[in-house]
Structures are given as C-alpha cells and as structure tokens.
Amino acid sequence: MKKRVIGSVVAVLLLGGSIGFAAGTSIIGSKVTGTYSIEQNGKKIADAAIINGTAYVPVRVMSEATGTSLSVEGRKITLEKNKDLxxxxxxxxxxxxxxxxxxxxxxxxxxxxxxxxxxxxxxxxxxxxxxxxxxxxxxxxxxxxxxxxxxxxxxxxxxxxxxxxxxxxxx
Known part of the structure; x- marks a missing residue:
C-alpha cells in the first residue's frame, strides 16, 4: 500500500513539474505588454510584440531584412545566410x-x-x-x-x- 502511495506521489510530482515547465516556456495566452517599431534604413518594416519583457519579431520579416533565406519544414524553421556579391x-x-x-x-x-x-x-x-x-x-x-x-x-x-x-x- 505504501508503495502505491509513494508511486502516485512521485508520478504527480513529475507530471506536475513538466506541466509547470511547459507553462513557463510558452507564450500562448500571455499578455502583450507593449510593442516596438522595427525600421530598416528609416522605413518601418514590422512591429515587435513585448511579452514578459522579451521582444518577439516576425521571422520572415527579419530574414528578409538581414539577407538570410528562410525555409519552413513542418514545425522547423531554418535560416541560412545568403552570400553577398x-x-x-x-x-x-x-x-x-x-x-x-x-x-x-x-x-x-x-x-x-x-x-x-x-x-x-x-x-x-x-x-x-x-x-x-x-x-x-x-x-x-x-x-x-x-x-x-x-x-x-x-x-x-x-x-x-x-x-x-x-x-x-x-x-
């Protein structure tokens, strides 16, 4: 009986810890606390959303602004530096x-x-x-x-x- 109780407590702690970690790393449902304007050569190209003190920028806009190529495969985004002239x-x-x-x-x-x-x-x-x-x-x-x-x-x-x-x- 004690083994079952201890096993259940350990399982709850492990499961609860992973849920807490996942909730801490996700921004889904988080409140936007502000925005920054992103400019390139004096021209506005995008807005960055401030969530939990971090600026989040659209990846495609930043890849184009920095001259990197972007590819999306499933849930993976790959950026590669383009060669300049x-x-x-x-x-x-x-x-x-x-x-x-x-x-x-x-x-x-x-x-x-x-x-x-x-x-x-x-x-x-x-x-x-x-x-x-x-x-x-x-x-x-x-x-x-x-x-x-x-x-x-x-x-x-x-x-x-x-x-x-x-x-x-x-x-």
Missing amino acids: TTIISESLQDTVEMQLLQKKNQLAKNEDTLKILAKTLEDGYEDEKNSNYFKFESTEGFVKTTAEIKRLTEENEKLKAEISGLEAQN
Whole structure:
C-alpha cells in the first residue's frame, strides 16, 4: 500500500513539474505588454510584440531584412545566410587562383620530366629502343638544339616557380 502511495506521489510530482515547465516556456495566452517599431534604413518594416519583457519579431520579416533565406519544414524553421556579391566574387577569385596554381604546378612537373629526358639524351647521345624520347645525334645540330631546349626549359621553370610563389602568397 505504501508503495502505491509513494508511486502516485512521485508520478504527480513529475507530471506536475513538466506541466509547470511547459507553462513557463510558452507564450500562448500571455499578455502583450507593449510593442516596438522595427525600421530598416528609416522605413518601418514590422512591429515587435513585448511579452514578459522579451521582444518577439516576425521571422520572415527579419530574414528578409538581414539577407538570410528562410525555409519552413513542418514545425522547423531554418535560416541560412545568403552570400553577398563580395563573398561570391572572392570565392570565384580564390577558385581562379587555385586553378592557375594547379596549372603552373602541372606545367612545372611536365618541364622537369622533359629536362630529365633531355639531360639523359645529352649524357648518352643514343637512341633508346624502349623510350622513343631519346634520339641519336646525327650531327652537332641535334646537340645544339637539345642544349638550347634545356636552357629554355630551365628559364621557364624559374619563371613558373616565381609565379607559383606569388599565387601561393595570394592563396
């Protein structure tokens, strides 16, 4: 018998506490004690209701005024910050810099591979049957062209490295 009485008292206390909490957090049925006028750029856009010392503002009006997008799904309201033009341009430029950086790094790697092949060709001076990139020097003209190409690629690589450093600094 005592167990039933104690159980009933505990249930009443728990249930009563949750009802009291729900009543304390709800504004339904509460009295509006005042209003504030909400303005944007000197133009009235809405009124805020003052209930229990707190200002309540229409969510859609505030989302439009602050540039956020609003979506309602069932009983859930979601606000997401819209990107302004400056952010969009900044992200676009960032993507462009990253793309240029990638292209420069790829060109540098390609040049480095070509330089290795040309250096090996100068060193060996013969045609490798497995790798058609090597060629036999029939005359000094081939040697001179290979040397000039190595010089050109080396200079190009120095420029690429400087450009890469500049782009990485921007990034």
